[in-house]
Amino acid sequence: MTTPDWMPPGVDAELPSAARIYDYLLGGAHNFASDRAVADRLLAVDPGVRRIATLNRAFLRRAVLFLMSQGIRQFLDLGSGIPTVGNVHEIAHQVDPSTKVAYVDYEAVAVAHSEMILAGVDNTAILMADVTEPHLVLDSPKIRGLLDFDQPIGLLALTLFHYIPPQRKPFQVIAAYRDALAPGSHLAVSHFTDDLVHSTGDGLVDTMKTTQNNVFPRSKDEITQLFAGFDLVDPGLVPISLWRPETTMDGGDDPSRDGQYAGVARKK
Amino acid sequence: MSSQGRDERVALARTWARAIGSTVYVPMSAVELHEYLLDLITTLFDTVAAEPFTAAPAAELGRRLVRAKFTGHETLQQSIAVLSDALLAESGSADRVVAMMGELAAGYAEAIRGWTLDQQEEVKRALLDATRRSEAELRESENRFREVVTSSALGIAITDLEGKFLQTNPALAEIIGCKPADFEQRVLTDLFSVATRGQVANAFRADGPDRMITKAELVKDDGDEVWANVALSLLRDDDDAPSYLVAMVQDNSELELLQRQIETLTSKDGLTGMHNRQFFKSRVESVLGRAAPGHAITLLHIDIDNFSVVNHGFGYEAGDELLVSIADKLQRVFADEKAEFGRIDGDEFAVLVENGPTTPSTEDMIRAVHAELAEPVYLGEHGIAVGASIGAVGRLWSTDAVEFFGAAQSALRKAKRSGLRQWSDYDKPEDATEKADFERAAMLAGAFETGEVTLDYSPVVRLSDRKGVGVLAGVVWQPRDAEVIAHDDCVRLAELTGLSVQVGPWLLGEACGHLPIWQALAATANAKESVLRVRLSRAQSADGDLVAAVNEAVARSAVGPEFLQIAFDTSAVAEGLGTAPDNLFTVASNGVRVALHSFRGGPLELDLLAGSEARSVVLTDVFGDVRPPQRSADSALVLGTVELVRAVARIGAEVCVDGVRDEEEAAWWSDHGVHTATGLVFGDPGDVHDMMARFSDAG
Numbered sequence: 001m002t003t004p005d006w007m008p009p010g011v012d013a014e015l016p017s018a019a020r021i022y023d024y025l026l027g028g029a030h031n032f033a034s035d036r037a038v039a040d041r042l043l044a045v046d047p048g049v050r051r052i053a054t055l056n057r058a059f060l061r062r063a064v065l066f067l068m069s070q071g072i073r074q075f076l077d078l079g080s081g082i083p084t085v086g087n088v089h090e091i092a093h094q095v096d097p098s099t100k101v102a103y104v105d106y107e108a109v110a111v112a113h114s115e116m117i118l119a120g121v122d123n124t125a126i127l128m129a130d131v132t133e134p135h136l137v138l139d140s141p142k143i144r145g146l147l148d149f150d151q152p153i154g155l156l157a158l159t160l161f162h163y164i165p166p167q168r169k170p171f172q173v174i175a176a177y178r179d180a181l182a183p184g185s186h187l188a189v190s191h192f193t194d195d196l197v198h199s200t201g202d203g204l205v206d207t208m209k210t211t212q213n214n215v216f217p218r219s220k221d222e223i224t225q226l227f228a229g230f231d232l233v234d235p236g237l238v239p240i241s242l243w244r245p246e247t248t249m250d251g252g253d254d255p256s257r258d259g260q261y262a263g264v265a266r267k268k
Numbered sequence: 269m270s271s272q273g274r275d276e277r278v279a280l281a282r283t284w285a286r287a288i289g290s291t292v293y294v295p296m297s298a299v300e301l302h303e304y305l306l307d308l309i310t311t312l313f314d315t316v317a318a319e320p321f322t323a324a325p326a327a328e329l330g331r332r333l334v335r336a337k338f339t340g341h342e343t344l345q346q347s348i349a350v351l352s353d354a355l356l357a358e359s360g361s362a363d364r365v366v367a368m369m370g371e372l373a374a375g376y377a378e379a380i381r382g383w384t385l386d387q388q389e390e391v392k393r394a395l396l397d398a399t400r401r402s403e404a405e406l407r408e409s410e411n412r413f414r415e416v417v418t419s420s421a422l423g424i425a426i427t428d429l430e431g432k433f434l435q436t437n438p439a440l441a442e443i444i445g446c447k448p449a450d451f452e453q454r455v456l457t458d459l460f461s462v463a464t465r466g467q468v469a470n471a472f473r474a475d476g477p478d479r480m481i482t483k484a485e486l487v488k489d490d491g492d493e494v495w496a497n498v499a500l501s502l503l504r505d506d507d508d509a510p511s512y513l514v515a516m517v518q519d520n521s522e523l524e525l526l527q528r529q530i531e532t533l534t535s536k537d538g539l540t541g542m543h544n545r546q547f548f549k550s551r552v553e554s555v556l557g558r559a560a561p562g563h564a565i566t567l568l569h570i571d572i573d574n575f576s577v578v579n580h581g582f583g584y585e586a587g588d589e590l591l592v593s594i595a596d597k598l599q600r601v602f603a604d605e606k607a608e609f610g611r612i613d614g615d616e617f618a619v620l621v622e623n624g625p626t627t628p629s630t631e632d633m634i635r636a637v638h639a640e641l642a643e644p645v646y647l648g649e650h651g652i653a654v655g656a657s658i659g660a661v662g663r664l665w666s667t668d669a670v671e672f673f674g675a676a677q678s679a680l681r682k683a684k685r686s687g688l689r690q691w692s693d694y695d696k697p698e699d700a701t702e703k704a705d706f707e708r709a710a711m712l713a714g715a716f717e718t719g720e721v722t723l724d725y726s727p728v729v730r731l732s733d734r735k736g737v738g739v740l741a742g743v744v745w746q747p748r749d750a751e752v753i754a755h756d757d758c759v760r761l762a763e764l765t766g767l768s769v770q771v772g773p774w775l776l777g778e779a780c781g782h783l784p785i786w787q788a789l790a791a792t793a794n795a796k797e798s799v800l801r802v803r804l805s806r807a808q809s810a811d812g813d814l815v816a817a818v819n820e821a822v823a824r825s826a827v828g829p830e831f832l833q834i835a836f837d838t839s840a841v842a843e844g845l846g847t848a849p850d851n852l853f854t855v856a857s858n859g860v861r862v863a864l865h866s867f868r869g870g871p872l873e874l875d876l877l878a879g880s881e882a883r884s885v886v887l888t889d890v891f892g893d894v895r896p897p898q899r900s901a902d903s904a905l906v907l908g909t910v911e912l913v914r915a916v917a918r919i920g921a922e923v924c925v926d927g928v929r930d931e932e933e934a935a936w937w938s939d940h941g942v943h944t945a946t947g948l949v950f951g952d953p954g955d956v957h958d959m960m961a962r963f964s965d966a967g
Contacts, residue, residue: 020391027292027340029387030394050341057293082391085337086295108402113394246298 018163018213019081019110025053028084030113041207046197049204052259055240056159056190057086059262062244063188064091066233066264067154068099072186074153075101076143078131078177079160082110083117088156089124098123102146104137106130131160132168134176152184152267159260161226162192163213171225178229181267187230190262191223196239197259223261230265237263277313280354281305287350292340304336312351316359316368323367330375334383344376423517429472429510431455443496443519445489456515461485461493471500474510478502486517494521537611539588540595548610552620553669555608564623566630569659569676570598570637575615578652581707586647591615593645594654601636618676630660635813642770644713651714653767708753709761712745716774721745723778724755726946726953727962728801728924731938736963738799738833739786740946741779743771744953754953759805772808773817780825780832782956787827789963798833798861803886809837810846815854822860829859835886838864842876856881863924869912878919885916887942888926895929896936913941 020035021042031039042049064075073096077088080103092099103118103126105111114126125146129136137143147153155177164170178187194217197204208215224237235243239255240262284305288294294301308329315325333339333347348369355365417424423440427433433451441448444459457465464484471480479501486496497518505511535547543551552567559565572594579587591611598617599609606622621627628636637658644651659680661672715721724744730737742755753761762768783800790799808814822829834855840848841864856862863884867873877885890909899906916923925937928947937945951962 027337027343029339029384030391032391032395051290054289054293057295061295085293090295108398109391109395112397112401113391115397116390116394 016211017107017109018159018208018211019105019107021211022053022159023082023084025050026057026084028082030082030084038207038211042204045204045207048197048257048259051257055258056260056262057084059190059240059243060088060156060158060188061086061091062246063156063158063262063264064088064154065095066244067186067188068092068095070186070266071184072152072154073099074147074151075099075156076137076147076153076177077101077103077156077158078137079157079163080105080110080114080126081107081159083114087117089118089121093123100124100146102127102143104129104131104143132164132170132173134173134180138177138180149180150182152182152186155181155185155187157226158188158190158262159192161189161223162215162217165214165216171228174226175228178267183267185267186233186264187227187267188262188264189223189226190240190260191226192217192259193219193223193261195220196256196261220261223263227263227265230267232263232265237261273313276354276358277306277309278302280309280350284309284347284350287346288338288340288343291343291346292338295337308332309351309354312355312368313358316355316361316364321364323364323371326368326371327375327378330372330377331379333376334379339380339383344373348373423515423519425451425456425515425517427456427513427515429513431457431469431472431513434512440517443486443488443517450489456513459486459517461487468498468500468515471502471515472510472513474502476502478504486519494519496520540592540611542595542617543608543610545610545612548608548612548618548620549669549673551608551610552673555620555622556669556672559622564627564662566621566623566627566633567661567672567676568619568621568633568637569612569661569680570617570619571657571659571680572615572617572641573655573657575654578654578710581710582647582650582652589647590645590652590654594641597640597643598637601633601640630662634658634660638813642713642767644717646714650711651717652710653713653770655767655769705761708747709767711747712758712761713767713770715745715747716771720747721758723775723782723955724953725956725959727950727959728944728946729934729950730944731934731942734934734950736789736950737944738790738801739959740801740803741775742803742953743775763805763807768805768807769811769813772804772811772814773821776802776817776821776834777824780821780827783825783827783831785956785960787831789960790831799831801833801835801863803835803865804837806837806840806845809840809851810848811851812847814847814851815858818855818860819858822858830861833861833863833884835863835865835884836882838867838873838876838885841880842873852880852882865926867916869908869915874915874919877916877921882921884922884924886924886926887912890925895933897932910940917941 014032014034016032016035016038020031021039023029024031024036024039025042039049067075075088075092080088083103088103089099089101092101100123103114103124105114105126106129108128111126111128118124118126123146125142127137127140127142129140131137138149157174161170161174164173174187192204192215205215205217220237224232227237238261239258240260241255241258243262243264281302285298285301288305289301296304311325311329315321315323330344333343338347351372352365352369355368356362359365417435417437420437421439423443424435424437425433425440426435432455436448436451438448441451444450457468460468461484467482468484470476479499481497481499483495484498485493487493497520499516501514502510503512503514535543537544542548555565572591575587575590578590594617595609595611598619602609602619602621605627606624608620610618610620612618621633627633637656641656642653644653646652657680659676659678661675661679712721721743724742725739726742727736728738728740729735743758744755745753745758747753759768759771762771779800779802786799804814811817818832818834822832825832836848836852840846841852852862861884862880862882863886864873864877864880864882865886866888867877867885891905894905896906896909901907913923922943923941924944924946925942926946928934928937928945928949930949934945934947934949952958954962
């Protein structure tokens, strides 16, 4: 479609968004009928998707707390989506209220919503930008005004890169962010994969095609490439429920149905 | 509470946590969750055992579940299943358990309804905010777009798929030369020529590229067809189906015009339209590089003599006009040649000729240039002709344009040194007299054309018997609005502009036309002296074309050359100016009698005389204002003069004295052995009729 660059992205509540579907799967009500319809279709294809969503949210919490334990006090959350339960700043501020958290998303409703949530919350910011244009993010006064790139930053790219098609060059995108980070910074990634679903991954992929966000599952090797220039911390890139579980409950019933790989790595 | 009861509750909390965790994401650590649930379980157990029993506190528990965000799809269901079993086992009262679970469900339902409404409210507000912002941005972007379209110098049109105009901008109407409303009746392809219409139509094809940039021929409303850059973009709707076409048109005609002007400015001399110096040099380079080896190429470097005379005398505008006419003349001379022309400095021109089979010799080319330039140009009523120094060079062994150009310049310098058609030592005229001289000098050429300049004869008298034996031919200029200018002044002016080399042949030609008359008169006077005498100025004496002019004049007269005497300027011959020595020798060899005028004596000049064919010398104004009879016979002046005449006589040459004023002077010269004389004492100068009358009186 030839859409001139000067056209701002429109707002279309009728077009389901991954962020709102995710919110619904997590038990949230920040969603519309169209989002719920897609979520219900996903659940019909694979009832495990609710668990996948939950596992991801749990990983987020564990990853943020791990990074805090490593001394990280700045977070850049790419593709942050709807500020549903257990946001990064909520997790981090329980430990240290001075922690800086910057969110980036390009979905207009998610951004507007985030602004409402974050109004009056110190040490937070939300930027509306396409994360696949790293310079727009990295050069943004909003981001630069909050985060100090000379100090380690926790870069969060959860359930993000599987929405980025190969032609948007995901590996170059992550490299641009990596290059902007100080040594000691960390990258946390969760990424959808066909390796860890029992239904045909195509079913989920096809269902997501009716939304604003197509899904591009990747193999473990491909996902590992996102960590180029970083050292993966234990236990490496693993099914998401196996990444430093707090309890057996976190481990869930069957890691082979986790749907996502997750890993955290430290910049050399 | 028993420790067994405590263990039961902990086990229950663990079971409940697992049940909840499978239905919803819980943003708590496992420990936090456990503690939270254990607290709820304690309340429940207290409630079920309380006396009197009331189920009401269970409602608050339902609300607390929602507040803790245990809001999953099956959270309530799973919780009731886990709790009701445990409570039944604890209390054994199904009624109480049912009542409590009813309250808990009611509290949960009430809370989740409020929570859901809040969240929906929140997300709708977010949607509204986002929509408002997006609309504001859209409006702003539309405004920007409109401004760009309206103010763009590019012609812009948006059409539907039939090419019908939906939107056009003022620039497009201006380019086409129509009114904006005129587009309503047309389609996009109407704007283009039939030949290029198909190209534009291609842009509408759904299977073609979405954007193309092409050159197409616009048809303006006045019928003009101009090439334009055209960018055509097919816009597609959300279903990828073509919906609109955007056309942008860049009218290149003004740009091209400008480009041509710039090219002209950078390659042409603004005044004459000839190549400028830089461009001429590049032309020389390319001609040299292109021409086959051995192909003759001639480069002429032409410097207009004393052009500043015209600028000073007539002003710069007249000077410019003259330069334009010179440029025209040069182009006329080489009209039949493959030639390029350059104005390479203020008054310097260059001509590059690629020689062909009919190309004349270099000498003939130069002669033709001189002849053409000698034709006067009329600036107002003044006729002006110019002389030029010309350096000519044939193609060198090298094809280096710089060397070639340098060789021509060096040839020019040589020509200037020789003094040919070149006046030197010219300084800016400081006073009115000088300025007037320059003005007159520049007008002299025209005076010849209009007949203001005529032949002027003076009688030549044999001193022994005071008989007229011939005439001295000169020129006189009677300007329409000024006093008569005599021969000597005419020559002085002509020498200023280099015109004198034209005057010489003219004078010879005219005077020789009368030669038969003078021959007849001389016969009556029994004269063995030449009857027609002409004196050449320095430049005339040195002129390379002199011999040809003399030969032509003599041939036309149909009388023997011995009746003509040509006096060369002594200093010109002595210095070897131009071809003066050769001229003297050749003219004499052809039978014309030669003399040396402005002869001053001295060993060198006497030696020159002795070695030359000249058998006559002319003493011109020998004493200045002093006259020999006024001085004593033993004065140095008199003695020296007497010695000089004797010395000339010893060489075997005759002496003629010019400017004799009175009888006493004539007698003195005669006494001292001078043969012939001219001067006012022998009568005023006059035309051919005056002379004929004088001779018949004398005869």
